[in-house]
Amino acid sequence: MKLNKTIKIDKQLGNLNIAESYKKQDLSLIGGHVKDAYDSDKTSRKDWEDRNESYIKLAAQVKETRSFPWAGSSNVKYPLLSIACLQFASRAYKQLFPSANIVKGKVVGYDPTGEKRKSAERISQHMSYQLMEEMEDWAEDMDRGLMILPICGNIFKKTYRDPGQNVSEVILPSDLVVNYYARSLEKASCKTHRLWFYPNEIETKFRSGEWIKPDNEFGDAPSQKDNESKSDVQGIAPPSDDSNAPHLFLEQHTFLDLDQDGYKEPVIVTIHNETQEVVRIVARYEAEDVRFGEDGNTIISIKPEEYFTNFIFFPDTTSGVYGQGFGSLLGPLNESSNSIINMLMDSGTLSNLPAGFLARGVRMKKGNTPFRPGEFRETNIPGDDIRKGIYTLPIKEPSTVMFNLLSMFLDAGQQLSSVSKLMAGESPGQNQPHSTTSDLLQQGMQVFESIYKRCHRSLKKEFRKLYKLNKVHVGEQEYFTVLDSTQNDAQGTVQKVDYLNEELDVVPASDPSVLGSAEKLQKAEALVGFAQMGTVNPQEATKRVLIAQGQDDVETLMKMPEPQPDPEIELKKEELAIKRMEVEGDQQLQAMKNQYQAMRDEAAAQATMSKAQVEQMRAQLEYMKTENAVIKDATAARLNEKREEVKLEISSEDNATKKAIAELEARVDLLIANNSKSKED
Numbered sequence: 001m002k003l004n005k006t007i008k009i010d011k012q013l014g015n016l017n018i019a020e021s022y023k024k025q026d027l028s029l030i031g032g033h034v035k036d037a038y039d040s041d042k043t044s045r046k047d048w049e050d051r052n053e054s055y056i057k058l059a060a061q062v063k064e065t066r067s068f069p070w071a072g073s074s075n076v077k078y079p080l081l082s083i084a085c086l087q088f089a090s091r092a093y094k095q096l097f098p099s100a101n102i103v104k105g106k107v108v109g110y111d112p113t114g115e116k117r118k119s120a121e122r123i124s125q126h127m128s129y130q131l132m133e134e135m136e137d138w139a140e141d142m143d144r145g146l147m148i149l150p151i152c153g154n155i156f157k158k159t160y161r162d163p164g165q166n167v168s169e170v171i172l173p174s175d176l177v178v179n180y181y182a183r184s185l186e187k188a189s190c191k192t193h194r195l196w197f198y199p200n201e202i203e204t205k206f207r208s209g210e211w212i213k214p215d216n217e218f219g220d221a222p223s224q225k226d227n228e229s230k231s232d233v234q235g236i237a238p239p240s241d242d243s244n245a246p247h248l249f250l251e252q253h254t255f256l257d258l259d260q261d262g263y264k265e266p267v268i269v270t271i272h273n274e275t276q277e278v279v280r281i282v283a284r285y286e287a288e289d290v291r292f293g294e295d296g297n298t299i300i301s302i303k304p305e306e307y308f309t310n311f312i313f314f315p316d317t318t319s320g321v322y323g324q325g326f327g328s329l330l331g332p333l334n335e336s337s338n339s340i341i342n343m344l345m346d347s348g349t350l351s352n353l354p355a356g357f358l359a360r361g362v363r364m365k366k367g368n369t370p371f372r373p374g375e376f377r378e379t380n381i382p383g384d385d386i387r388k389g390i391y392t393l394p395i396k397e398p399s400t401v402m403f404n405l406l407s408m409f410l411d412a413g414q415q416l417s418s419v420s421k422l423m424a425g426e427s428p429g430q431n432q433p434h435s436t437t438s439d440l441l442q443q444g445m446q447v448f449e450s451i452y453k454r455c456h457r458s459l460k461k462e463f464r465k466l467y468k469l470n471k472v473h474v475g476e477q478e479y480f481t482v483l484d485s486t487q488n489d490a491q492g493t494v495q496k497v498d499y500l501n502e503e504l505d506v507v508p509a510s511d512p513s514v515l516g517s518a519e520k521l522q523k524a525e526a527l528v529g530f531a532q533m534g535t536v537n538p539q540e541a542t543k544r545v546l547i548a549q550g551q552d553d554v555e556t557l558m559k560m561p562e563p564q565p566d567p568e569i570e571l572k573k574e575e576l577a578i579k580r581m582e583v584e585g586d587q588q589l590q591a592m593k594n595q596y597q598a599m600r601d602e603a604a605a606q607a608t609m610s611k612a613q614v615e616q617m618r619a620q621l622e623y624m625k626t627e628n629a630v631i632k633d634a635t636a637a638r639l640n641e642k643r644e645e646v647k648l649e650i651s652s653e654d655n656a657t658k659k660a661i662a663e664l665e666a667r668v669d670l671l672i673a674n675n676s677k678s679k680e681d
Contacts, residue, residue, distance in 0.1 A: 055327025
């Protein structure tokens with residue numbers, strides 16, 4: 001498919017409806033491509049659709065009129081499939097959602113400070129509140145889905161962001177068309193969700209700008225020729241001439257090469273089924289999902305955003321998308337049982353209402369002549385002639401062989417679906433020990449354990465999709481009501497940073513390895529023995545037993561009341577306390593006396609020591625005075641000696657100076673004399 005216009009990756013991500021950028025010619029190519037892919041996938045699962053429709057009617061006990069072996073013959077349907085589906089749905093809902101807190105925050109990695117655990121608890125409470133309170137249809141959808149799951153073999157959940165809140169709705173397997181031979185739902189090249197919209201809803205999408213309005217009007221809704229999944233399971237379909245009948249749209253999650261670079265980008269294309277008009281195209285990935293090459297321009301891969309989650313009952317050997325349910329497993333047995341039951345009832349009808357021939361000579365009213373109990377009628381024919389003129393066809397009684405065969409089929413169906421009398425709640429007998437009954441019950445539940453684990457894995461995928469949506473759309477801080485809280489004003493908070501922590505994950509709070517309340521209680525009560533040994537926390541062991549018993553307000557039960565005091569014991573305690581205080585007072589007084597005496601002795605010793613120190617200091621002072629005098633005298637003598645030496649040095653220096661001056665004066669006089677003589681000469 002070659003488009004005239006190319007739209008780059010950045011334009012695809014920033015565009016709420018890429019279809020606005022294309023002309024009618026390109027949209028016609030895209031619409032035809034989507035419709036061809038849908039028809040091809042629908043053809044691949046045609047046999048599955050036919051079987052699935054018959055199983056739904058069988059489980060719903062749809063009343064049908066039979067014309068064989070005669071018009072109005074018996075058409076009883078034994079509820080073998082219905083019982084199996086009801087039993088599974090009733091057990092599965094309680095098992096998968098044992099309490100209001102259905103999401104569990106999981107810490108990945110080391111958590112020395114406990115901050116990750118606290119953040120995980122906030123996420124657990126917030127997401128549980130979202131599912132049970134904000135997403136009002138979630139619990140109802142799951143209840144409905146768990147009833148459909150065992151009939152069809154699988155259901156789908158579609159998780160996306162609706163303006164203002166998250167949405168995760170159940171999609172019937174007939175409404176999500178995927179190639180029957182695809183390896184898995186995630187690896188399928190295209191997935192087409194069949195959607196019905198009323199004319200007013202269509203106009204709303206046009207006016208809001210969510211869809212583009214094509215040049216040609218859609219007109220009235222087509223006749224119900226494509227009504228196999230729109231009609232009710234009871235066979236009731238809307239009238240074909242209803243002017244307000246919904247239109248079928250195909251929302252296909254596929255891959256298209258919008259930028260013409262040879263690599264197809266994951267997109268969602270919505271078209272009108274009859275006219276193939278494209279109303280919306282939107283990207284199915286985020287910027288961080290695009291992986292580029294080393295040059296930064298070449299696209300290596302794009303990870304598509306997955307909206308759908310597959311819940312499989314039993315894996316199918318031929319399909320990686322659609323599973324097997326009790327419909328395909330019990331359907332043939334149920335239909336055979338129905339045939340045998342109807343044969344037995346028709347045989348009983350013929351036996352109770354015999355038919356035959358009347359001879360021509362018998363002058364009686366022909367046809368059905370029923371008799372009331374105790375009624376006798378008059379006839380003109382003698383008795384022997386009546387016996388000769390009326391011949392009753394030989395009719396056999398209902399066959400015991402057929403009845404035994406019916407029992408064998410029903411027993412096989414019960415074994416296959418694990419719906420025995422014990423599983424249905426009937427008493428196994430008075431002489432059977434409790435341990436034997438418990439073991440049989442546990443063995444009978446093994447079939448359901450594998451199904452619960454598959455549902456558990458699918459719920460984990462669904463919760464992770466919701467976790468990813470919260471990572472984008474949760475505010476910086478949000479307040480919510482804490483579920484199962486005994487306080488009226490209990491309120492929790494969650495922060496955006498809690499969802500941005502890469503070391504946190506979410507999983508279902510249910511335990512798929514525990515099959516029922518009896519086993520939960522048994523496992524919890526086993527902890528009491530370990531608590532008595534001192535190897536586990538007694539408070540936590542008691543708490544788990546109370547939870548397994550289904551007790552209300554466990555936290556309040558765990559708070560132990562303050563013990564009420566016994567007056568005699570309290571009086572004895574006071575007497576002992578007074579005696580203890582007296583003894584302690586005497587001990588403190590004696591200790592104070594001993595301390596006082598020690599302080600006096602220490603003071604006396606210090607006084608004696610002080611006197612000796614004073615005398616010693618006095619002797620040292622006298623010695624220092626004497627030494628000082630000696631030093632002073634020696635210093636004075638030394639000073640006098642220095643003075644004399646200085647005087648001698650000064651006098652000698654004066655004599656030398658005087659002598660030098662005299663010599664200098666003599667030289668000057670000599671120079672003057674010589675100078676005068678020279679002048680004369």
